[in-house]
Amino acid sequence: xxxxxxxxxxxxxxxxxxxxxxxxxxxxxxxxxxxxxxxxxxxxxxxxxxxxxxxxxxxxxxxxxxxxxxxxxxxxxxxxxxxxxxxxxxxxxxxxxxxxxxxxxxxxxxxxxxxxxxxxxxxxxxxxxxxxxxxxxxxxxxxxxxxxxxxxxxxxxxxxxxxxxxxxxxxxxxxxxxxxxxxxxxxxxxxxxxxxxxxxxxxxxxxxxxxxxxxxxxxxxxxxxxxxxxxxxxxxxxxxxxxxxxxxxxxxxxxxxxxxxxxxxxxxxxxxxxxxxxxxxxxxxxxxxxxxxxxxxxxxxxxxxxxxxxxxxxxxxxxxxxxxxxxxxxxxxxxxxxxxxxxxxxxxxxxxxxxxxxxxxxxx
Numbered sequence: 001x002x003x004x005x006x007x008x009x010x011x012x013x014x015x016x017x018x019x020x021x022x023x024x025x026x027x028x029x030x031x032x033x034x035x036x037x038x039x040x041x042x043x044x045x046x047x048x049x050x051x052x053x054x055x056x057x058x059x060x061x062x063x064x065x066x067x068x069x070x071x072x073x074x075x076x077x078x079x080x081x082x083x084x085x086x087x088x089x090x091x092x093x094x095x096x097x098x099x100x101x102x103x104x105x106x107x108x109x110x111x112x113x114x115x116x117x118x119x120x121x122x123x124x125x126x127x128x129x130x131x132x133x134x135x136x137x138x139x140x141x142x143x144x145x146x147x148x149x150x151x152x153x154x155x156x157x158x159x160x161x162x163x164x165x166x167x168x169x170x171x172x173x174x175x176x177x178x179x180x181x182x183x184x185x186x187x188x189x190x191x192x193x194x195x196x197x198x199x200x201x202x203x204x205x206x207x208x209x210x211x212x213x214x215x216x217x218x219x220x221x222x223x224x225x226x227x228x229x230x231x232x233x234x235x236x237x238x239x240x241x242x243x244x245x246x247x248x249x250x251x252x253x254x255x256x257x258x259x260x261x262x263x264x265x266x267x268x269x270x271x272x273x274x275x276x277x278x279x280x281x282x283x284x285x286x287x288x289x290x291x292x293x294x295x296x297x298x299x300x301x302x303x304x305x306x307x308x309x310x311x312x313x314x315x316x317x318x319x320x321x322x323x324x325x326x327x328x329x330x331x332x333x334x335x336x337x338x339x340x341x342x343x344x345x346x347x348x349x350x351x352x353x354x355x356x357x358x359x360x361x362x363x364x
Contacts, residue, residue: 002221002222002242003030003031003032003065003221003222004025004028004029004030004031004032004222004223004224004238004239004242005030005031005032005033005034005177005222005223005224005225006021006022006025006030006032006033006034006224006225006228006230006235007033007034007035007188007196007224007225007226007227007228008021008022008033008034008035008055008228009035009036009039009187009188009189009228010035010048010051010052010054010055011039011040011048011051011052012187013187013228015051015054015055017229018055018058019055019058021228021229022055022058022059022062022064023062024232024235025064025235026062026063026064028235028236028239029239029243030064030235030239031063031064031065032064032065032066032067032177032222032224033059033064033065033066033067034066034067034069034097034146034224034226035052035055035056035066035067035068035069036068036069036189037052037068037069037070037074038069038070038071038074038099038189039189040074040077040078052068052091053091053092056091056092056093057092060092065094065095066092066093066094067093067094067095067096067097067118067120067144067146068088068091068093068095068096068097069096069097069099069189070096070097070098070099071098071099071100072100072101072102073100082102082106082109082110083106083109083110085110085113085115085117086115088115088117089115089117093117094117094118095117095118095119095120095142095144096117096118096119096120097120097121097122097146098119098120098121098122099122099148100122101121101122101125101129103132104129104132104133104135104136105136107119107121107133107136107138108133108136108137108138109136111138111139111140111142111143112138112139112142113142116141116142117142118142118143118144119138119142119143119144120144120145120146120177121133121143121144121145121146122145122146122147122148123145123146123147123148123165123166123169123176123178124147124148124157124165124198125165126161126164126165130145130168130169130172130174131168134172140172140173140174143174144174144175144176144177145166145169145174145175145176145177146176146177146178146222146224147162147165147166147176147177147178147179147198147220148179148198149179149181149188149196149197149198149226150196150197150198150200151188151189151190151192151193151194151195151196152192152194153194153195153203154200155200156197156198156199156200156201156202156203157198157199157200158199158200158201159199159201162178162198162199162217162219163217163219166178166217166219166220167219169219170218170219175221175222176219176220176221176222177220177221177222177223177224178198178199178214178219178220178222178223178224179196179197179198179223179224179225179226180197180198180202180207180210180211180214180223180224180225180226180238181195181196181197181202181203181207181210181225181226181227182195182207182225182226182227182228182229182230182231182234183195183206183207183234184229184230184231184234185225185227185228185229185230186227187227187228187229188226188227188228193227195226195227196226196227197210197226198214198226199213199214201213201348202214204345205345206250206345207230207234207237207238207241208237208238208240208241208248208250209250209343209345209346209349211223211238211241211242212241212247212248212249212346212349213349213352215241215242215247216247216349216352216353217352223238223242225238244360246269246358246359246360247349247359247360248359248360248361248362249342249343249346249349249350249359249360249361249362250342250343250345250346250361250362250363250364251265251309251340251341251342251343251361251362251363251364252340252341252342252343252364253265253309253339253340253363254338254339254340256298257339257340258295258296260290260293260294260295260321261295261311261337261339262339263290264286264290264311264321264323265309265311265323265339265340265361266361266362266363268283268285268286268289268323269358269359269360270283270323270358270359270360270361271283271284271285271356271357271358272353272354272355272356272357272358272359273355274355274356275355276355277327278327278328279326279327279328279330280310280324280325280326280327281324281325281327281350281353282322282323282324283322283323283324284319284322286321286322286323287312287319287320287321287322288321289321290320290321291320291321293321294314295311295312295313295314295320295321295337296313296314297313297314297315297334297335297337298313298337298338300332300334300337300338301332301334302332302338303329303330303331303332304326304329304330304331304332304336304338305326305329305341306326306327306328306329306347306350307325307326307341307342307347307350308325308326308338308340308341309323309324309325309338309339309340309341309342309361310323310324310325310326310336310337310338310339311323311324311336311337311339312324312335312336312337313335313336313337315334315335316335316336324336325342325350327350343364
């Protein structure tokens with residue numbers, strides 16, 4: 001089952017604020033909680049383990065699933081062995097994320113722990129890491145994957161690397177996750193506040209566009225907000241985007257758009273016609289529904305640009321009412337009206353729409 005998640009950092013916050021945030025996220029259907037034990041000692045030497053346990057207990061009382069970020073150095077400092085995970089069972093966490101891994105054998109053995117703790121791999125490592133683990137026959141039901149987030153601007157994953165490193169997890173059927181970033185949350189594991197996305201291109205996108213981006217890649221199952229605290233409006237918007245029946249793209253509409261054109265764009269489920277053109281994405285069902293409506297031609301002579309949202313007008317009678325999106329630049333001969341344009345944040349998402357995909361358009 002696909003899940004939404006949030007992140008909390010007890011060593012930097014207080015129990016009441018974390019609990020309030022967990023309650024708010026739970027209200028909107030969030031199920032996962034990411035946190036980190038990599039900073040086990042606070043700046044003043046305060047051991048945060050007790051604070052951590054209290055937050056985990058509250059998350060568990062809400063039915064949420066907590067995964068804690070660890071690495072081999074932490075195992076050593078806590079005198080824990082990879083073949084005895086009782087410490088984490090007593091913390092009552094759902095699982096542990098290996099920010100840095102072992103050789104492959106250890107990870108496989110960890111998945112066979114008697115507590116059925118989930119072992120989450122760092123998907124951003126690449127280097128055939130997953131394949132090495134699979135060679136040792138792990139217990140697949142206890143194996144998960146989750147990408148890194150990137151606090152430093154311009155260091156997040158690129159699209160090609162994200163897809164390349166995610167593909168093996170899809171091939172092996174392993175449940176996976178990636179991070180999006182709140183534009184209001186300033187708290188993370190490190191003293192840097194520049195957002196915490198997985199993909200660099202998501203860093204400055206609106207939160208709904210970040211979610212739609214990850215959904216459209218079809219490369220991960222779960223979406224987790226990396227920084228805290230997201231606002232209630234962000235939590236709600238992310239949940240609505242994540243649970244929407246179809247992905248949606250946001251449009252800035254022209255002022256001269258007609259009521260009929262607005263209905264064609266916003267009221268209809270769009271279906272990318274399968275016999276695809278290099279020039280236009282075509283959604284054709286609206287031309288049947290609106291065939292008796294008048295769609296006057298607009299006085300437009302500029303070339304179409306990629307991302308222009310188009311409705312065919314009265315001058316192209318057979319195709320009148322068809323919604324189209326320009327995929328490249330070409331000349332407007334007057335038989336198509338540009339009614340708006342995909343927002344700059346959503347324009348790159350056009351790459352992920354494929355023939356026979358369904359989607360919705362919404363007003364920015």
